[in-house]
Amino acid sequence: MEVSSADQVARIKEEFIQGCLQKVVVDPKRFIKAAASGSQDDLKIFACSWFYIPDIFSxxxxxxxxxxxxxxxxxxxxxxxxxxxxxxxxxxxxxxxxxxxxxxxxxxxxxxxxxxxxxxxxxxxxxxxxxxxxxxxxxxxxxxxxxxxxxxxxxxxxxxxxxxxxxxxxxxxxxxxxxxxxxxxxxxxxxxxxxxxxxxxxxxxxxxxxxxxxxxxxxxxxxxxxDRVKLATLALHRASSAATVWYNEEGGGNVVTNLLETINHLTSVPELLHTFLNAHSVLIITLTLRYLCNRQLESGDEELGHPTLLCLGYIAKHLDSGNGIAPVCEAVKSGLLWAFGECSQYFDQPMPSGVSAPQILKIVTQILPRYLTSRLVVQTVDDSMKEMPISPKILDTTLKEAWNRFLELLSERKDLMEKSQLHGVGCANDLCTMPATPEVKLMKCSRCSSLSYCSKECQVVDWKNGHKANCKVMATERRAGIAKVVYGHAARRRDRAFHLALSKYDATRQRDFLRDQASQKYPDSSLTDLVIVINYLIVPPTFSVKHIDEYEKSAATRPSGDDNNAHDIEEFREKRQYLLIESTFPGGNSVKVVTVKLDKDFWESS
Known part of the structure; x- marks a missing residue:
């Protein structure tokens, strides 16, 4: 049977201490005096054994x-x-x-x-x-x-x-x-x-x-x-190592806990938190959490509850800290939801200092639901749960209700994502319905050469919907060598298509509420003068209406969004040929504002 290094260390220490004790117990006072006077051998022997000697404290x-x-x-x-x-x-x-x-x-x-x-x-x-x-x-x-x-x-x-x-x-x-x-x-x-x-x-x-x-x-x-970068790098490397190299060794569990508690304290000041986040701390702590959960499954060690809850506490605090959807997708891909399910059994236990059950629960009640407004996050969550199925034991805990609500929302958003799949992702017209096949030849915009269209009709539609305002800038960027990545454009179009579908779906569900809002806020205005406003930064999202005249000065100073938002607002103000939804989506430190056009008969529909 192989002897672990921890057992070897313990055996060597025990043999050494017992050898020292046999010598000291004969005359402890002599050793105290000799050690105090500088006898190195006596000092070394007494230092390692004095606490075992009867009546030594006298x-x-x-x-x-x-x-x-x-x-x-x-x-x-x-x-x-x-x-x-x-x-x-x-x-x-x-x-x-x-x-x-x-x-x-x-x-x-x-x-x-x-x-x-x-x-x-x-x-x-x-x-x-x-x-x-x-x-x-x-x-x-x-x-x-x-x-x-x-x-x-x-x-x-x-x-x-x-x-x-x-x-x-x-x-x-x-x-x-x-x-x-x-x-x-x-x-x-x-x-x-x-x-x-x-x-x-x-x-x-x-x-x-x-x-x-x-x-x-x-x-x-x-x-x-x-050196704050060195500190953050070492802390995260050690947290990962402690859960692997150290955990089976003597005191390894304490080392893991100490490191995680220290990281939580160090990130309490903004300058260090920023450094840790840039060092991918959310991803590394998620991987550490996953490793600890695997150990718990293998060993049944209930002591793992404390460090796993510390990991979840850190993730809950910083998953939505302003770096966009990348940290969210990385954490989910690395097994965050699987580990959440494995740790559900610990939620009724006393929490570590600085961590609370409601705080951790926000991962599935607030943070991830807020980011399920992104097509990429919806796809990532769905793929992750297929690859790492969540343990059914979560349904036997106090998290059952919150977890079921999360699954319902995910199912709803997944259905919308599948229904909003674009047919022609190569064409720059967001509203193009032409199937993407090798036979469909795309024509570049002659001025900017950055966007391509399947037809003159699509180019005209996109020109009116915002490309007119951006074409010159794109041409300048291309001449300067700042070429647009085709995949990035396709991904942007997929996201916009999903945002369009989501905004229309939710506005339709809230139509009666929006009518009531309109009659209360603008009793003397026509419904066709109102913009529907949806705020997806809050869970659940909020719905309201806003008169078009209130956009006179705000259109140019709103948070960053699609380039054609301002164009849509002005066109709506001038022509009233359609209705408009303005939806705000989370994006880290910034927010994304998307305008969606609706048929004029929206208000008349039942």
């Missing part, structure tokens, strides 16, 4: 370690090793701070000197590249120093008075952030510490105990030579 065990921090920091090799062992000894006090208050005062008294040593060791060994001495270049030694420096800071955070002392120390948060950057994500090496205590755990604990985690993040952002 012997002032920390006296073996604290004297070493009273000495000013120096690069003397022997003194450095003594300090490293003393730091390990202090780390083990963590589990006893709640039951042995007598440990707190010596730790508080030692903190000023201890912190100077922590900064010194960081600057001398961890931050030096290449290391200043051959000894410090040894990776195993460097790893030991990293663990030794992180341990006491992690320990102090587990007592209220000591944690306040640490957080109030100038430079402590910045040191924790730098230790986080130095943390290692290789499989664990043999270590004298009882668990993996690295910069990941330290920074996560700082955020946990702070009254204002956001203030800590702002201190980190102001650090000298702070």
């Amino acid at each position: 012997m002032s065990p920390l006296d073996a370690f604290t004297p070493h921090f009273m000495v000013p920091p120096t690069s003397d090799d022997e003194l450095l090793m003594n300090v490293a062992h003393a730091l390990v000894g202090l780390t083990y006090a963590k589990d006893f701070l709640g039951t042995h208050e007598e440990l707190v005062k010596p730790l508080a008294d030692a903190w000023p000197g201890l912190f100077k040593w922590l900064v010194f060791l960081h600057d001398l060994i961890l931050a030096t590249s290449p290391p200043s001495k051959v000894l410090y270049g040894d990776e195993l030694f460097r790893s030991m120093i990293l663990t030794s420096v992180c341990g006491p800071m992690y320990c102090f955070c587990h007592h209220t008075r000591l944690s306040e002392l640490v957080l109030s120390t100038p430079g402590s948060v910045e040191l924790a952030a730098r230790l986080w950057l130095h943390d290692e994500f290789d499989p664990p090496r043999p270590s004298v510490t009882s668990q993996h205590v690295g910069g990941t755990a330290v920074l996560a604990t700082f955020f946990e105990i702070s009254r204002s985690p956001r203030a800590l993040v702002q201190r980190i952002v102001k650090m000298k030579d702070f």
Whole structure:
């Protein structure tokens, strides 16, 4: 039977500690005195075993370690090793701070000197590249120093008075952030510490105990030579690695949770959030979520509920953060809805700090429904659910009603998408019905050479519907080498066709409501003077009417939309040959406004 690296680490630590304990238990006081005076062997042995000795707390065990921090920091090799062992000894006090208050005062008294040593060791060994001495270049030694420096800071955070002392120390948060950057994500090496205590755990604990985690993040952002891109890249890479490389190792579950909590805190300030989003954080966290869900299916590990909910909380906050539909489609393709179904069993459990069930539920009640106004999103969601079917167990949870509403909306939008498929995507006329076949020859516009038409009739229709206003610009762009991509044009036409079908469908369903709105808002106006306004930025969408005269100054300053919107408004104002719908769709930081023409007999239809 193969032995895991975690089991090997545990066995080596246990054998080492038991060997030390057999020596110390004979005369603990002698070891305390010898360790305090600088005997390196005695200090090393006592640091790893003192907490197992009966009645040790009556012997002032920390006296073996604290004297070493009273000495000013120096690069003397022997003194450095003594300090490293003393730091390990202090780390083990963590589990006893709640039951042995007598440990707190010596730790508080030692903190000023201890912190100077922590900064010194960081600057001398961890931050030096290449290391200043051959000894410090040894990776195993460097790893030991990293663990030794992180341990006491992690320990102090587990007592209220000591944690306040640490957080109030100038430079402590910045040191924790730098230790986080130095943390290692290789499989664990043999270590004298009882668990993996690295910069990941330290920074996560700082955020946990702070009254204002956001203030800590702002201190980190102001650090000298702070590289936010490096921070975001490392954080996301580690989150992914922690769910794979680390999870089966000792403390791996805590590492995953600590990283996800840290990412949630770091993205609480706009400048870092923007960096994380540009680094595709939503996609990476979704992939991490999917991996954790797969592990839960394989192992049945209920502990996975906490980190999976943290992933969903992050996605719910930032899926709609202003980068358009790309992050939405990426997350859905990566298994967001499948993972949502797998995590539905956890929604009745206590939520992690900063995460709530209503917040996560918005993924299927607000965010995705808002983007189901995009043909591409509808297709992506449908394809994803066929490739990764959602577990029926979601119907046995409190999410059943919300999930069924989402499925009903998806079915409705999918039906509209299929009915609005374009026949002639090659022709630039949005209203072309000519089938797209190799036999149909397309003719380019002679002026701009950017758009092609299947007939003179289609060219005339599109010229009137907006190309007249854009032809000159397109010609300039083509001469400048900014050629339009054919696929992009075809995709735009498919989206517009879907928007047309959706707007007409919803306006027809709301016809009676719109008539009532018209009679209340404009009792003296003809229905043919009114534009139907649909706002798809809200779920469910809102419907209203607006008099054409109210567009006199607003047409040129509305949010970005199709180029022919202003043309449609002006044509409607002048001719009244048709009715008009103005629909607003989500598009990230911007919105898309689409105008749709209706037959004049719309208001007369039942």
